[in-house]
Amino acid sequence: MNLTTAASLPKPAPRASDPATLAGEIIERLTYRIGKNAAAAKAHDWLAASILVVRDRIIDSWIASTQETYEAGAKRVYYLSLEFLIGRLMRDAVSNLGLMEAMREALSSLGVDIDLIRELEPDAALGNGGLGRLAACFMESMATVDVPAYGYGIRYVNGMFRQEISDGWQVELPETWLAHGNNWEFERREASYEIGFGGVVELAAADGSGDHARHWKPHDRFIATAYDTPVVGWRGERVNTLRLWTAQPIDPILLDAFNAGDHIGALRESNQAEALTRVLYPADATPAGQELRLRQEYFFSSASLQDITRRHLQYFGDLRTLPDKAAIQLNDTHPAVAVAELMRILIDHHDLGFDEAWDVTRRTFSYTNHTLLPEALESWPVPLFERLLPRHMQLVYAINAKLLIEARKDRGFDDGAISAISLIDEGGDRRVRMGNLAFAGSHSVNGVSALHTELMKETVFADLHKLYPDRINNKTNGITPRRWLMQCNPGLTSLLREAIGDAFLDDAEALQALKPFAEDSAFQEKFAAVKRANKVVLSNLLRDRMGLKIDPDALFDTQIKRIHEYKRQLLNIVEAVALYDQIRSHPERDWVPRVKLFGGKAAPSYHNAKLIIKLANDVARVINHDPAVQGMLKVAFVPNYNVSLAEIMMPAADLSEQISTAGMEASGTGNMKFALNGALTIGTLDGANVEMRDHVGAENIKIFGLTAAQVSEWRSGGYQPRKVIEASRELSQALSAIQSGVFSPDDRDRYRDLIQGLYDHDWFMVAADFDAYHAAQRELDTLWGDQPQWRAQAIRNVAGMGWFSSDRTIRQYASEIWKVL
Numbered sequence: 064m065n066l067t068t069a070a071s072l073p074k075p076a077p078r079a080s081d082p083a084t085l086a087g088e089i090i091e092r093l094t095y096r097i098g099k100n101a102a103a104a105k106a107h108d109w110l111a112a113s114i115l116v117v118r119d120r121i122i123d124s125w126i127a128s129t130q131e132t133y134e135a136g137a138k139r140v141y142y143l144s145l146e147f148l149i150g151r152l153m154r155d156a157v158s159n160l161g162l163m164e165a166m167r168e169a170l171s172s173l174g175v176d177i178d179l180i181r182e183l184e185p186d187a188a189l190g191n192g193g194l195g196r197l198a199a200c201f202m203e204s205m206a207t208v209d210v211p212a213y214g215y216g217i218r219y220v221n222g223m224f225r226q227e228i229s230d231g232w233q234v235e236l237p238e239t240w241l242a243h244g245n246n247w248e249f250e251r252r253e254a255s256y257e258i259g260f261g262g263v264v265e266l267a268a269a270d271g272s273g274d275h276a277r278h279w280k281p282h283d284r285f286i287a288t289a290y291d292t293p294v295v296g297w298r299g300e301r302v303n304t305l306r307l308w309t310a311q312p313i314d315p316i317l318l319d320a321f322n323a324g325d326h327i328g329a330l331r332e333s334n335q336a337e338a339l340t341r342v343l344y345p346a347d348a349t350p351a352g353q354e355l356r357l358r359q360e361y362f363f364s365s366a367s368l369q370d371i372t373r374r375h376l377q378y379f380g381d382l383r384t385l386p387d388k389a390a391i392q393l394n395d396t397h398p399a400v401a402v403a404e405l406m407r408i409l410i411d412h413h414d415l416g417f418d419e420a421w422d423v424t425r426r427t428f429s430y431t432n433h434t435l436l437p438e439a440l441e442s443w444p445v446p447l448f449e450r451l452l453p454r455h456m457q458l459v460y461a462i463n464a465k466l467l468i469e470a471r472k473d474r475g476f477d478d479g480a481i482s483a484i485s486l487i488d489e490g491g492d493r494r495v496r497m498g499n500l501a502f503a504g505s506h507s508v509n510g511v512s513a514l515h516t517e518l519m520k521e522t523v524f525a526d527l528h529k530l531y532p533d534r535i536n537n538k539t540n541g542i543t544p545r546r547w548l549m550q551c552n553p554g555l556t557s558l559l560r561e562a563i564g565d566a567f568l569d570d571a572e573a574l575q576a577l578k579p580f581a582e583d584s585a586f587q588e589k590f591a592a593v594k595r596a597n598k599v600v601l602s603n604l605l606r607d608r609m610g611l612k613i614d615p616d617a618l619f620d621t622q623i624k625r626i627h628e629y630k631r632q633l634l635n636i637v638e639a640v641a642l643y644d645q646i647r648s649h650p651e652r653d654w655v656p657r658v659k660l661f662g663g664k665a666a667p668s669y670h671n672a673k674l675i676i677k678l679a680n681d682v683a684r685v686i687n688h689d690p691a692v693q694g695m696l697k698v699a700f701v702p703n704y705n706v707s708l709a710e711i712m713m714p715a716a717d718l719s720e721q722i723s724t725a726g727m728e729a730s731g732t733g734n735m736k737f738a739l740n741g742a743l744t745i746g747t748l749d750g751a752n753v754e755m756r757d758h759v760g761a762e763n764i765k766i767f768g769l770t771a772a773q774v775s776e777w778r779s780g781g782y783q784p785r786k787v788i789e790a791s792r793e794l795s796q797a798l799s800a801i802q803s804g805v806f807s808p809d810d811r812d813r814y815r816d817l818i819q820g821l822y823d824h825d826w827f828m829v830a831a832d833f834d835a836y837h838a839a840q841r842e843l844d845t846l847w848g849d850q851p852q853w854r855a856q857a858i859r860n861v862a863g864m865g866w867f868s869s870d871r872t873i874r875q876y877a878s879e880i881w882k883v884l
């Protein structure tokens with residue numbers, strides 16, 4: 064039966080969603096799907112039954128959305144991302160369907176508290192940080208703004224590790240998010256594809272047809288099987304699909320080997336398959352040379368491309384029309400091998416000529432760059448690439464030849480420019496440059512903030528930009544206001560509705576209407592009361608989880624994000640030490656009570672990042688136990704930063720720390736979440752901070768420090784950090800204290816090298832920006848003393864942040880890159 068005949072078949076009646084019906088269905092699912100009665104049901108069973116009831120309501124729209132897209136012959140967007148940092152789904156789905164109150168009542172009539180079971184849901188952490196969270200926000204926004212879309216990724220059995228802090232050090236533990244099953248997803252055995260690695264390439268047709276076609280005979284083969292999770296947009300009108308792949312062996316058990324007594328060898332294929340989709344690679348751990356990572360990238364890219372081309376052929380019959388019906392977005396270079404994979408499918412399986420295939424490929428793909436850090440620009444050793452993907456290696460060479468001939472012959476590029484745009488890095492060991500492959504194979508290459516896009520044109524892609532000056536464009540990141548305002552901050556959401564009505568629920572830019580309320584003292588009071596209530600929630604959480612007592616009336620100064628030297632948690636910690644020193648020297652002054660909160664994970668192999676976590680904990684221990692600063696300064700490192708913790712910490716922050724070395728943070732999205740929830744920002748002119756300043760007003764954000772241009776000037780102009788340090792009394796005292804072991808009496812040398820690095824090179828400009836940062840913090844102390852003024856500025860931040868909705872970002876992608884709106 065095809066979809067056309069299905070359209071005329073009877074559809075299920077729309078479901079009622081009053082509390083009584085919902086309660087009845089929850090009991091029904093509990094009984095017949097979970098196999099328990101209400102008396103025996105545990106909290107997890109109630110959660111499972113509730114998810115099943117919610118899911119049924121999603122499925123109806125899901126099927127309708129798919130049917131409509133098909134009937135309209137509409138173009139679809141395919142978002143390929145190695146990471147989706149989804150978080151919990153229950154509150155998101157219930158809230159987007161408008162069922163929160165009804166579900167709460169239904170469960171409560173059964174004696175169950177929705178807030179308690181909601182917290183049992185595992186936090187799906189199939190990503191490291193910002194890049195993965197962006198993919199998740201985009202999925203929700205694509206459904207919201209009615210873009211037909213599939214997200215494609217990997218269903219890691221163990222996603223991001225769970226972080227524990229033991230004696231101040233990070234300890235990594237496996238996160239078992241699938242331990243209780245996953246009721247949101249559907250396994251699609253019918254959507255299975257074979258994925259090969261290694262082997263040999265043979266000439267294809269002896270009859271000379273298909274000049275370019277080759278026959279690849281892989282050595283290892285696996286099956287990719289799809290798991291689909293429905294993604295509900297705001298108000299539940301469109302439901303899209305997140306399709307995650309899992310690897311399975313072709314032969315789960317090699318019986319010959321088993322019967323011959325080789326019980327381990329018999330499971331070899333099974334084990335290899337299982338390893339393929341088992342773990343998420345940590346960001347910042349240079350993936351170079353890690354064969355499994357390249358296997359993961361190819362595995363999910365190939366499965367997705369096979370799925371996309373199969374669907375296109377089924378609906379439209381001819382892959383030459385693929386660019387009219389499919390827009391494939393590459394989220395960073397992780398899926399860049401898809402460019403070669405599509406070429407292979409078109410040439411080897413569908414007989415397109417090379418030039419024709421190249422044209423189809425370029426019109427189909429677009430690529431988002433997320434980083435300028437040289438160590439994060441992906442490249443693979445040619446011998447490895449060739450061994451795993453021999454056919455793709457040939458195609459990369461063929462694409463490269465075409466590219467370089469065009470550059471040299473038609474455009475007269477010199478040797479320097481040619482070696483910069485080449486897909487092969489010929490310096491040292493030869494490597495395949497995935498960024499150049501993605502650039503060459505796409506019609507659009509976008510950066511994620513205005514500043515980052517300009518820097519891309521000047522640095523990594525300077526020569527490719529000269530060759531294709533129309534290709535680079537900007538799409539400043541955004542966040543979904545459903546999760547990051549309406550769901551995580553219901554108190555603020557009701558207050559906003561009371562003040563400016565409901566328009567902002569459907570159009571975040573309507574938050575502008577809040578501006579006049581900034582000076583309204585009655586509104587300020589209510590706004591402050593909401594913030595305080597959120598701070599009490601966080602204080603209680605810190606008390607329960609860490610045994611830490613903090614004062615909800617103190618200034619909550621928060622830096623939560625992955626731990627990386629460029630994000631400069633170290634600058635913040637050193638400043639805390641300087642402040643500690645000053646409070647002790649001048650206890651008589653009117654210090655603003657401050658709680659410095661840190662959170663974030665370090666890549667397991669990133670030594671300095673892990674040391675910075677230990678330092679935060681060492682400093683916290685000393686400060687928090689010193690009676691001389693009691694009530695004035697507290698420091699805490701909150702373990703296991705993830706989406707769920709962010710949902711609690713963002714609404715409770717007064718001050719957001721966005722202090723990366725200018726030019727190094729591509730955009731940031733944490734910065735947006737804080738400001739939307741009424742925190743002021745202290746930040747550098749980096750990433751999206753620049754545009755935030757424009758939207759909230761320069762007088763409502765505390766910008767300090769070197770600009771990106773100054774950073775590169777200083778770096779090339781013989782920056783001497785030692786001189787800078789010696790010129791600042793506060794800084795040199797704080798650094799000596801840390802370096803000499805004041806915070807690490809058990810191991811006085813612990814921070815010697817870390818701090819010595821600041822004196823020797825200070826690559827991330829901690830010393831260069833210290834005085835400006837310290838001064839900006841003291842100005843914020845003064846502002847805190849004037850609460851009406853602080854609140855007015857915070858309110859103006861909320862009012863100005865609507866533009867940073869990922870709905871706006873997605874509309875820009877849709878109209879300017881994908882051409883689907």
Ligand SMILES: *Cc1c(COP(=O)(O)O)cnc(C)c1O
Pocket residue numbers: 148191192193194196623624625704705706709730731732733734736
């Ligand atoms: C938003 C978010 C990030 C990104 O934060 P940045 O400050 O932009 O680096 C990382 N992790 C989680 C869990 C997030 O929610």
